[in-house]
Amino acid sequence: MHKLIGILSLTVDHLFEFIRFVQFSNGFSLNSSDKLRGKIVFRYHSIEKGLINDPIRYRFGKIKIQKLLRYLSLWVERKYSTSDSQFLTACSVVKSYMDLHIINNIDISDIINEKENCLIDSFSGKQKGGTIQxxxxxxxxxxxxxxxxxxxxxxxxxxxxxxxxxxxxxxxxxxxxxxxxxxxxxxxxxxxxxxxxxxxxxxxxxxxxxxxxxxxxxxxxxxxxxxxxxxxxxxxxxxxxxxxxxxxxxxxxxxxxxxxxxxxxxxxxxxxxxxxxxxxxxxxxxxxxxxxxxxxxxxxxxxxxxxxxxxxxxxxxxx
Ligand SMILES: Cc1cc2nc3c(=O)[nH]c(=O)nc-3n(C[C@H](O)[C@H](O)[C@H](O)COP(=O)(O)O)c2cc1C
Missing domain, CATH: 3.40.109.10 (NADH Oxidase)
Incomplete structure (x- = not known):
């Protein structure tokens, strides 16, 4: 009998966790600052990893950058805290990406538009973000x-x-x-x-x-x-x-x-x-x-x- 109870409780506990995961992970909705922050960290980290490549592949991660910029714009639109460390870090990471291309005279205007440029300029440099040697x-x-x-x-x-x-x-x-x-x-x-x-x-x-x-x-x-x-x-x-x-x-x-x-x-x-x-x-x-x-x-x-x-x-x- 207690084996059957064990199997039933294992099923219910999995179901409970399944529901909580669907409700609260950021894979199914973005209806809170915590979920949006999760997406922002996920995206900026993949850009950081691209920045450590040697030799670097210029203009890498176009779609990832664009998604990250959409999330950052959404963060500001929703008036979430712009002193949030991870929001600011993401802006600094994008700035490092932009600087890399400016220094090397590579056009990325099709990746980052004027409005997004301004957003990044306003919030970057307030937290570290990028790479170190x-x-x-x-x-x-x-x-x-x-x-x-x-x-x-x-x-x-x-x-x-x-x-x-x-x-x-x-x-x-x-x-x-x-x-x-x-x-x-x-x-x-x-x-x-x-x-x-x-x-x-x-x-x-x-x-x-x-x-x-x-x-x-x-x-x-x-x-x-x-x-x-x-x-x-x-x-x-x-x-x-x-x-x-x-x-x-x-x-x-x-x-x-x-x-x-x-x-x-x-x-x-x-x-x-x-x-x-x-x-x-x-x-x-x-x-x-x-x-x-x-x-x-x-x-x-x-x-x-x-x-x-x-x-x-x-x-x-x-x-
Ligand atoms: C469970 C776990 C899984 C990870 N998976 C990857 C991965 O698949 N690829 C990768 O490049 N780094 C991976 N990392 C490394 C993290 O990106 C890294 O720990 C994080 O960015 C913090 O940086 P640090 O380890 O230098 O402090 C993983 C780290 C952990 C703990």
Whole structure:
């Protein structure tokens, strides 16, 4: 009997989450500032990523820029706060895109019109947004510093120099990452090191989130969580919580051992899970949380450089 109740509650809980997701994610409507901000961040981040490409592809992302500009105009039209950190950051990112083309004498008047130009000029420069150049020799300088400095110094690196990380060092990383807390210490997290550059390339093609620099990646880590450690139907999403906590600790552990990394999303439809199962015999009992590209950085590389949300945009105090 209690198995039947478990299956019923699993179904209802999924349905509840399904309804909340349709109501409140920004994929189905844009009827609030929170949803519009979500779209704006999504769009400006893809422009930032285009700006770090080396060599740069001029006039990239025409449609993405135009969508972003539509959202920014809508933000102003609806009189949402123009001191919002993410609205201002988006304007600065577009300004970096415009400056790149002005400096190189490339016409983008078909991408950004006069009115949008004025909007960007009014609100850009009030928050950071764009890219910064990093020298590999300095990148890990704070790897042994106090936590506040260490944490601020970790960034996603997407340009690798081709040198492989040895398996012994990966072992040390995994040892350290295992300090991650997990529900009742269940430790459901699992790691697969893809140590074959050709296979890594095939997996990256399926993942699809690292187009321009994917060819510099030679090793991947697949982070997953084994569903077999969970006892009750209410725990179905603990998979993602424990997996997310482990992923963050893994990223820090890689940074500590001076290995560059970028997490790559695995919010994919089921048929891509099936592709990975077929390609590498990935166990069906495990849920992939993310894929992490790892390696050593090229001598000089760019990273996106945008303003994070302010404390008062994150923290609500409830007395
Ligand atoms: C779960 C997860 C999935 C991500 N997926 C991608 C991805 O598919 N492609 C990519 O270039 N970056 C990806 N990133 C990296 C984020 O873009 C990056 O963490 C974010 O912009 C913050 O930058 P930072 O890591 O340098 O602090 C992902 C990060 C996380 C945590």
């Amino acid at each position: 990093i020298q590999a020799k300095n990148y890990f300088n704070l790897a042994l510093a106090s936590f506040d400095q260490f944490s601020s110094s970790r960034r996603s690196v997407r340009h690798f120099n081709g040198q492989m990380v040895d398996v012994e060092t990966i072992g040390k990383v995994i040892q350290l990452a295992g300090n991650a807390p997990s529900v009742c210490n269940r430790q459901g997290y699992k790691v697969k090191l893809i140590n074959n550059p050709i296979l890594a390339g095939e997996i990256l093609k399926i993942q699809g989130g690292l187009n321009s620099t994917a060819n510099t990646v030679r090793q991947l880590i697949i982070v997953s969580v084994d569903r077999s450690v969970f006892v009750s139907s209410a725990e179905w999403y603990e998979v993602f919580i424990d997996g997310g906590i482990y992923l963050q600790n893994l990223l820090y552990s890689l940074h500590f051992y001076r290995i560059a990394a970028v997490a790559l999303n695995w919010t994919k439809h089921f048929f891509l899970d099936k592709k990975i199962e077929k390609l590498i015999g990935f166990p069906k009992q495990e849920k992939i949380i993310a894929i992490v590209a790892i390696g050593y950085p090229v001598d000089s590389f760019k990273i996106p450089f945008s303003q994070r949300k302010k404390v008062n945009e994150t923290l609500d105090i409830i007395n």
